[in-house]
Each structure stands twice: as structure tokens, then as C-alpha cells.
Amino acid sequence: MKRELFDSDHQLFRQSFRKFVEKEITPYHHQWEKDGVVPAELWRKAGELGFLCMDVPEQYGGTGLTDFRYNMIIVEEIVRAGASGVGFSLQNDVVVPYLLQYANEEQKRRWLPKMVSGETITAIAMSEPNTGSDLQGIRTTAVRQGDHYLVNGQKTFITNGLLNNLCIVVAKTDVSAGHEGISLIVVERGMPGYEPGRKLEKIGLHAQDTAELFFSNVKVPVGNLLGQEGQGFYYLMNQLPQERLSIAVGAVAACEQVLEHTVEYCQQRQAFGRPIGKFQNSRFKLAEMKTETRIARVFLDHCVKLHNRRELTIEDAAMAKWWTTELQKRVVDQCLQLHGGYGYMLEYPVAKAYLDSRVQTIFGGTTEIMKEIIGRAMGF
Numbered sequence: 001m002k003r004e005l006f007d008s009d010h011q012l013f014r015q016s017f018r019k020f021v022e023k024e025i026t027p028y029h030h031q032w033e034k035d036g037v038v039p040a041e042l043w044r045k046a047g048e049l050g051f052l053c054m055d056v057p058e059q060y061g062g063t064g065l066t067d068f069r070y071n072m073i074i075v076e077e078i079v080r081a082g083a084s085g086v087g088f089s090l091q092n093d094v095v096v097p098y099l100l101q102y103a104n105e106e107q108k109r110r111w112l113p114k115m116v117s118g119e120t121i122t123a124i125a126m127s128e129p130n131t132g133s134d135l136q137g138i139r140t141t142a143v144r145q146g147d148h149y150l151v152n153g154q155k156t157f158i159t160n161g162l163l164n165n166l167c168i169v170v171a172k173t174d175v176s177a178g179h180e181g182i183s184l185i186v187v188e189r190g191m192p193g194y195e196p197g198r199k200l201e202k203i204g205l206h207a208q209d210t211a212e213l214f215f216s217n218v219k220v221p222v223g224n225l226l227g228q229e230g231q232g233f234y235y236l237m238n239q240l241p242q243e244r245l246s247i248a249v250g251a252v253a254a255c256e257q258v259l260e261h262t263v264e265y266c267q268q269r270q271a272f273g274r275p276i277g278k279f280q281n282s283r284f285k286l287a288e289m290k291t292e293t294r295i296a297r298v299f300l301d302h303c304v305k306l307h308n309r310r311e312l313t314i315e316d317a318a319m320a321k322w323w324t325t326e327l328q329k330r331v332v333d334q335c336l337q338l339h340g341g342y343g344y345m346l347e348y349p350v351a352k353a354y355l356d357s358r359v360q361t362i363f364g365g366t367t368e369i370m371k372e373i374i375g376r377a378m379g380f
Contacts, residue, residue, distance in 0.1 A: 003301065005069060005301045005304065005305070006069060006073075010069055010070070010073060013070055013073055014073045014076075014077065016049070017051055017073060017074060017077050018077050018080075020045075020046070020049060020051065021077055021078065021080075021081045021083065022081075024042060024045055024046075025042070025078075025081060025083045025086060026081050026083070029081070029082070029083050029085060029086075029207060032085050032207040033085065033206040033207045034206075035207070036199055036206060036207065036209065037085075037162055037163065037199070037207065037209040038085045038086055038087070038163070038207055038208075038209070040121060040163055042086070042118075043088075043118035043119075043121050043163075044117065044118040044119060045118070046088060046118055047116060047117040047118025047119070048117070048118070050063055051074060051088065052088065052091060052092060052115065052116055052117075052118055053091065053092060053096050053112070053115050053116045054070045054071065054092065055067075055070075055071075055096065055100070056096060056100070056112050056115070056116050060108055060109065060112035060113055060116065061112065061113035061116040061117065062112070062116045067308060068242070068245075068304055068307050068308055069304060069308070071089070071092050071093050071246065072249050072304060074088055074089065074092060075089050075093075075246060075249045075250050075253065076249065076250075076253040078250075079250050079253035079254050079257060080253065080257055082257075082349055082352060082353070083207075084204070084205050084207065084208065084352075084356045085205065085206065085207020085208045085209075086207075087159050087160050087163075087208060087209075089246050089250070090122070090123065090124070090159050090160055091115060091121065091122050091160075093242055093243060093245075093246035094124055094239075094242070094243045094246070095115075095122040095123070095124055095168060096112075096115065097239050097242055098124070098168055098184065098226060098235065098239055099111060099112060099115075099226070101235075101238075101239070102184070102226050102227035102235055103226060103227075106223070107186075107223070107224075107226070111166060111186070115166075120165055120166050121160055121163045121164050121165060121166070122160065122164055122166045122167065122168070123158050123159060123160040123161060123163075123164035123166075123167045123168070123213075124158075124167065124168045124170075125140075125155035125158050125167050125168065125169045125170060125213055126138075126155070126170045126236070127155060127156055127157045127158070128140065128153070128154060128155055128156060129154060129156050135170065135179070135182065135233060135236060136178055136179045136182070136233070138153075138170055138171070138172060138182070139153055139172075140152065140153025140154070140155065140169065140170070140171045140172065140215065141153060141171055141172050141173075141175060142169075142171040142172070142173050142183060142185045142220070143173070144173065144222065147221065147222050148219045148220055148221050148222060149171075149173070149185055149219075149220045149221075149222065149224075149225070150217055150218070150219060150220075151169065151171060151185060151187060151193075151194075151215045151217075151218040151220055152215055152216060152217060152218070153171065153215050154197075154212065154213070154214055154215070155169070155212065155213040155215075156200070156212045156213075157200070157210060157363070158210065158211055158212070158213050159208060159209075159210055160209060161196055161197075161199070161200075161209055161210055161211025161212065161213060162196050162199060162209040162211050163209055164189065165188065165189035165190075166186060166187075166188050166189070167186070167187050167188075167189075167194075167213065168184050168185075168186055168226060169184070169185045169186070169187050169215070170182060170184060170232060170236065171183060171184075171185050171232075173185075173229050173230065174229075174230060177230065179233040180230050180233070181230055182230070182232035182233040182236075183225060183226075183227075183228075183229045183230060183231070183232040184225070184226040184227060184232040184235055184236075185220055185224060185225060185226070186220070186224040186225075186226055187215065187218060187220055187224070188224070191218050191219065191220060192218065192219070193215060193216040193217045193218035193219070194213070194214075194215055194218045195213075195214045195216075196211050196212070196213055196214075197211055197212030197213060197214055198211065198212060199211050200212065202359070203355050203358055203359070204352070204354075204355030204356035204357070204358060204359065205355075205356055205359065237314070240314075240317070240364070240365065241307075241312055241313075241314050241316075241317035241318075242307065242317075243364050244317045244318065244320065244321035244364050244365060244370075245303060245304065245307055245312065245317050245320060245321070247321055247324075247325065247360060247363070247364045248300055248303070248317075248320040248321050248323075248324040248325070249300065249304075250360070251296075251324035251325045251327065251328040251360055252293065252296050252297050252300050252324050252327075252328075254328050254331075254332070254353060254356075254357060254360075255289070255292075255293040255296065255324075255327060255328050255331045255332075256293055256297070257349075257353070258331060258332050258335045258349070258350055258353045259286070259289055259290060259293060259331060259335060261335070261348075261349050261350060262286070262335040262338055262339065262350065263277070263286060265338070265339055265342075265350075266282055266286065266338060269339075269340075269342075276338070282338060285334055285338060286338075289331050289334060289335070292327055292330075292331070293327070293331065296323065296324050296327050299319075299320065299323070300320055300324060303316055303317065303320045313377075314373060314377070315373055315374050315377035318365070318369075318370040318371075318373040318374050319370070319374060321364060321365065321370050322361070322367045322370035322371060322374075325360035325361045325367070326361055326367060328357050328360050329357055329358065329360065329361060332350065332353050332354050332357045333354065335350050335353075336350050336351065336353075336354050
């Protein structure tokens with residue numbers, strides 16, 4: 001399918017990043033899955049070549065490419081390579097927008113250059129052991145004491161949990177004010193009392209260092225408050241659409257990639273004297289998946305165009321996130337079925353895709369939350 005979304009500059013960027021993936025990621029990712037973490041050195045290599053935080057302005061070390069299509073290419077190529085442990089998109093698509101939008105000049109000069117270079121790896125800590133999608137229920141607190149905040153609490157399911165050396169923490173600065181008491185506090189590695197917990201054992205995404213984080217009387221300078229006190233909930237609501245769009249990008253790319261592998265398999269695998277793709281059931285399944293994936297691609301690319309024009313709504317992002325991730329689950333499951341027994345073997349890409357895909361309908365807001373957002377936007 002020819003994609004009119006990209007021009008020649010995007011294609012050159014894709015070629016460059018694909019070469020980086022082939023040289024620096026693909027040969028090592030299997031070992032990283034065993035290790036349970038991607039080496040920090042990879043981030044520095046990516047930073048040297050301009051693959052991190054592309055939309056950061058030049059005065060802070062970036063290239064100022066405020067076109068989300070470049071971010072999109074990074075996600076698509078990582079999915080294409082099956083490199084599910086590489087968390088570049090968290091830094092590029094999720095964390096950077098908070099700093100560009102809400103950080104003051106001093107904070108930008110302090111944090112952004114090292115994020116661009118890959119020296120600083122970031123995370124954002126929202127979820128807690130007893131609080132997932134309901135951010136108003138968080139228990140982590142940041143109590144102001146003179147020129148610092150005292151941060152206490154626990155976070156879980158944190159991507160880049162072990163690697164990060166700068167983390168945006170969602171905390172309550174006023175426990176009596178509900179969602180209006182939520183603020184964003186930037187906690188840096190090395191601050192006494194800030195410790196990563198255990199690396200969490202997951203069904204998939206084995207190379208991704210998902211971990212718990214603990215905050216015990218962490219003294220964080222008031223200068224690390226992001227934006228204004230009590231505005232954290234609104235900041236999160238404003239920035240979550242891009243995170244959800246990024247997840248949708250990965251979902252559609254995964255559908256396309258696993259479908260491509262499955263078509264090749266069905267052309268080669270023989271049963272009863274002919275390729276299994278020749279059987280009507282196989283053809284119908286493949287035709288259905290190709291059609292649904294094409295529909296998802298068209299809608300996703302439309303959402304990216306809207307986002308580049310700053311016109312993507314919260315409900316459109318929710319639609320893209322829930323539809324594409326549920327489709328990903330369905331497509332990967334059906335493709336595994338078409339592989340038969342081989343689909344259950346981890347040496348086949350479809351097996352890894354099956355394990356990695358399951359979380360897609362959960363993180364970034366569950367499917368149920370996405371439908372709730374859409375329903376409320378309809379006036380219900």
C-alpha cells in the first residue's frame with residue numbers, strides 16, 4: 001500500500017533509522033530479552049544520530065522537527081524489527097511533550113539537552129499498586145516544606161523503571177482537593193530515598209524494564225515542580241492523546257507485520273498437497289484481516305494528520321487507541337491459529353507478537369476507559 005502520508009524527507013529518515021535498527025538493535029535484541037533490559041548505551045547511540053526527542057528546539061540540542069510523522073517512523077520500524085524492548089517512544093512521544101509544554105526555561109535547559117543526546121533516559125510514573133486508570137485515586141504525596149517537596153509513595157508498571165534517571169511523578173500536593181490537588185514533580189536518580197524496586201515479570205515485552213518505583217521521604221527541590229501546583233490532572237488529560245496515538249501507531253504496524261509473515265507462511269506451508277492459503281477458510285481469514293488492517297491504517301493516518309494540525313480530539317485519540325489495539329489482539333491471535341502448532345513456538349515471530357500484543361489494550365488507558373471517553377463525548 002502506497003502511503004501518501006510521507007514525503008521524501010520522511011523516507012530518508014526511515015532508511016536511516018532502519019539501518020540503525022539493523023546494526024544496533026536486531027543482532028542483540030534476543031539477548032536483551034533474556035537479560036530483561038536494553039543497555040543504556042543504545043540510547044546514547046540513538047541520540048548521537050538524532051533519533052531521540054526530534055521535536056526539541058535547536059537551542060536545547062534538538063532538531064526542532066515538530067512533525068509527528070518522524071515519531072511515527074521510529075515506532076513503526078521498531079515494531080517491524082520485533083524490538084519490543086526498546087522504549088524510545090516513551091521518551092519521544094510521552095515525556096518530551098510535558099517538558100516542552102509545561103517546563104520553564106531553566107528546566108528546559110537543565111533537562112532537554114541530555115534527553116536529546118541519550119544521556120538521560122526518562123519515565124513517567126502514574127500507576128500505583130491500588131490505582132490504575134483512576135488517577136484521582138493516587139496516594140503518592142508531595143508535601144511542600146520550605147524550598148523542597150517531601151515525596152512519599154509507590155508506583156508500579158513503570159516503563160524504563162530501571163533505566164530512567166529522570167522521572168515525572170504524578171503526586172498529590174493537596175490530598176483534600178481531589179483531582180485539583182494533583183501535581184507533576186520531576187524526580188531525578190540519585191536523590192536519596194528514590195529507589196527502583198524489582199523488575200516485574202511480564203507475559204511479553206521481556207526486554208522492556210518494567211519496574212516498581214519507591215519514594216521514601218525524597219527531598220525534591222521546588223524548582224522541579226513541572227508547571228503549576230494542582231494542574232497535574234489537566235496536564236495529563238491534555239497530553240494523553242499523543243501517547244494513545246503512539247500506541248495506535250504500534251498496533252497498526254504490528255497488524256501489518258504479523259499479517260505479512262502469515263501470508264508468507266500460508267504460501268509455503270503445505271497441507272493435503274497444497275499451500276494452506278489455498279483453502280477457503282485461510283483465504284477468508286486473511287482477506288478479513290487485510291481489510292480490517294487497511295481500514296485501521298487509513299483512520300490512523302488521518303488521526304496523525306489531525307494531530308500535526310493540532311486538531312486531534314481526546315475522543316478521536318481514544319477511538320484510535322481502542323480500535324487498533326483490539327484489532328491487533330484479534331489479528332495476532334488469528335495469525336497464530338493459521339500457523340498451527342508452529343505458531344506456539346517462540347522461534348516463529350507470531351508467537352512473540354502474541355505475547356507482546358496482550359498489554360496493548362491495557363496500558364495508556366484500557367479499552368473500557370477509551371469507550372467511556374468516547375461515550376461521554378457523545379453527551380452520555
